[in-house]
Amino acid sequence: MTGPQQLAVIGAGLGAGILTSTVGVASLLSFPVLIALGIPPVVANASNTLGLLPGALSGAFGYRRELREVPRHQTIAVVVICAVGAIGGAALLLALPSKVFASAAPWLILFTCLIVGVQPLISRWLRSRSDHPHGTPRSMSPATIGFTALTGVYGGYFGAGAGVMMMAVLGLGLDLELRIVNGLKTLALLAANLVASIIFVFIADLDLAASGLLAAGSIVGGYAGSHIGRRLPATLLRVLIVLAGVIAAVLMLR
Known part of the structure; x- marks a missing residue:
């Protein structure tokens, strides 16, 4: 990679x-950058997962105050279920022919854009539920467990938009404030990325240079994002993410 390309990857990792x-749509930014550098889709996806792991770690550390407010049994359950799901997602990525992922990736990005676009509706729904703190269960229902596992599978396979999905699943399934849900979501995605990354290191083809550059940016961005996430009015950011995602998906479909 040239110097400007390296800076672009670091910047993508930061963002x-x-x-x-x-x-919660990190891969929507970083994955297309790796594709633009000519890295094959499956290699780019595995390298992207490894490179964003430090960002999830620093983000979870930044939310440590919120995470202390989550009952320990809920934290353990969410982390374990999401990690187990990620094993299945990573296995799918490696087992299926690379052309399957190359064909699916643009549609996954468009699906993510749809999720990000309707996030205000999800947030209002979650706020309406949080106004009635005794109206939601403090233990995980079978539906919450199932959807948490499916989100882990999606996170291990591709990941873009998994954070928004996890916010909805945990916010609707548990009696927690939104700021705490955001912290728990970040920790859950850390677990998914960690498990998938371990699998990819031993089995998948990786571009370690790209992963290292992404890691350098993401570790700073993850911690900064945890502070932004406590007070983020994300309307403009959401619009830019959707536009960038649509453009990236259209370019990949050509």
Whole structure:
């Protein structure tokens, strides 16, 4: 990679780290950058997962105050279920032919854009539920467990938009404030990325240079994003993410 390309990957990692701890669509920014550098889709996806791991770690550390407010049994359950789901997602990525992922990636990005676009509706729904703190269960229902596992699978396979999905699943399934849900979501995605990354290191083809550059940016962005996430009015950011995602998906479909 040339110097400007390296800076672009670091910048993508920084932005993706911020998105990991806020909106939850980190791969929507970093994955297309790796594709633009000519890295094959499956290699780019695995390298992207490894590179964003430090961002999820620093983001979870930044939310440590919120995470102390989550009952320990809920934290353990969410982390374990999401991690187990990620094993299945990583296995799908490696087992299916690369052309399957190359064909699916643009549609996954468009699906993510749809999720980000309707996030205000999800947020209003969650706020309406949080106004009635005794109206939601403090234990995980079978539906919450199932959807948490499915989100882990999606996170291990691709990941863009997994944070928004996890926010909805945990916010609707548990009696927690939104700021706490954001912290728990970040920790859950850390677990998914960690498990998938371990699998990819031993089995998948990786571009370690790209992963290292992403890691350098994401570790700073993840921690910064945890502070932004506590007070983020994300309307403009959401619009820019959707526009960038649509453009990236259209370019990949050509």
